[in-house]
Amino acid sequence: MSKLKNRYLSLDVFRGIDVALMIIVNSPGNGDTSFGILKHAVWNGFTLTDLVFPTFLFVVGNAMSFSMKKYEAEGSGAFFKKVLKRFSIIFLLGFLMYWFPFFENGELKPIAETRIFGVLQRIALCYLFASILLHYFKTKSVLIFSVLALVGYHIILLIFGDLSLTGNAVLKLDEFLIGTDHMYHGNGGVAFDPEGLLSTLPAIVNVIAGYLTGKFIQKSGQNFETIAKLLMIAGLLVVAGFAWDLIFPFNKKLWSSSFVLLTSGIDIFVIAVLIYLLDMSKPGKWTYFFEVFGRNTLFIYLLSELFIISLAEINMKGTTAYNWIADNIFIASAGDYFGSLLFALWIMFTCWLVGYIMDKKGVYIKV
Template structure:
């Protein structure tokens, strides 16, 4: 248990909560079809949903600005122990989430042989760990240099060791060699992991960008110049992204450099808008809703995923409870698109109620 973020970073707390709310919505549609912005791009391209995960990494980096400041008064052993422990625990939570509920229907232990190794939380844990080490030992200049080398180097690896197709990319080749097909994601029709080992490298840059943005806020304050700088940097990243797209397609599942530039650009602009509206203009209407989610982000994310797994396992009259609730309460009166959206929003609100109850009791779970 720990204290929530400082009020000075209310815009960041709101941003974190907004990201989590949208992540729950896009992850839990009631039916098989959703409105286009709530679907990932099939391969190359970009949608609102594709912005969610990189935004999550961005706010991890922003939160790291506060924790790294606290680490300055501690020695190397304390720092290394904390960041390795935190990174490992986040990775382990992600792995256990894919292994859950741990037992087969006949109550035998679920085999490790088919458990996915990489994933969303695993990538967050790895990116946090490496970003913290980079910032600690090389500072912002080192982080900027790493970002350039990582994005260009990853581009070279993709081009030299494969192509940009689903079946011929270097990310797939490395994961097959190291992890093996049974330990990879199969939702693309083949064994391919959108959170693979190699594509974690450019994702570290999203965390470093969030850290740099928060450091700007911390040192310069949430004033007009800071907001203008964030917005200008965001616009520059977007220009880079869409120019680079002609050579290296924007692709979330490969996490290409152009995708990193695109998502960092949008995140900087969103942060600039939130900072201007909340920390400068004093807007507070509606902010508490997202602030609540932003204070227990990891716990609520895990809760949302575990609850879906449980609902999908429980059977009611030969149908899963997840499907039954969707059909009875939403699809029975709304169109498939609207029913799917309304179910997702309702599920997110149920998760929010848990976060609200925790906030009212001053419970803030951090690793």
């Protein structure tokens, strides 16, 4: 059995792969001509792109399996203060990102029309609730909560609405709490937030799955027995997810309970494979590319979003800089589909270069 380090290479690489993919799917040159695998399912269904966000939550939980020990040693008061501080910063960064660039036509953009929930906000909320659960309750109780959360979420959706875009309980609760002006309008103009408050409940389970996986690996060690057990658990979760899909379809926007089981199973499978390839074998130098993303994860993700938003705000020859560069450089050279992909890769490599410089200078921004 190899000695487990404070961090394992597979975690950094897994997180780096996920961030790289997240940037690619968030910045297509032309969304209409993106390859199908790089698009979210329209409603029910599952694509590679739908795996990106739950994987991010999974690796958040995985990283927590290392950091929680340090927090717990400092006592409950210090623990809660640190967790609350981290939650507040991440949530605020997410809100400011949607408000950015703050001004429009020389005037301050109205907060009344700024989206409240979103990707970073969901990460913050899931981190907060998962941290509290994992700190104050034993593993058995956390597992019972996870089951109740997934089953309860399904029941809530059935009682208080249906599973359609315009009739679901997630939409109804967000409308009641924050109003449609604060919600995402990217679903054909329909106000519905795929990171709504109610659907955060099942998403917490993705973080818990990552945490428990990390704790199991640390306890059992990096060996073939551990990998075999992880693969078995992954298989059971995927099968259970497909069974639940028959009555509660895979749906990233609703964050359906079947979706949680499927994505958690896939993530456990991937981390098991990476442990064998990277931590139990000699991986070679290719891993460094993804380690760069994994070492400044939050900063690079935020940088990519601000880069995309800035390009979309700059006027260039009757259109935005985002569209002009995509259309006149990448799509004009490589065609609709490959051009859109190359544009996304350009955004990703630009952000990687910033991360590379930071890594070489030993600059790591942690929240």
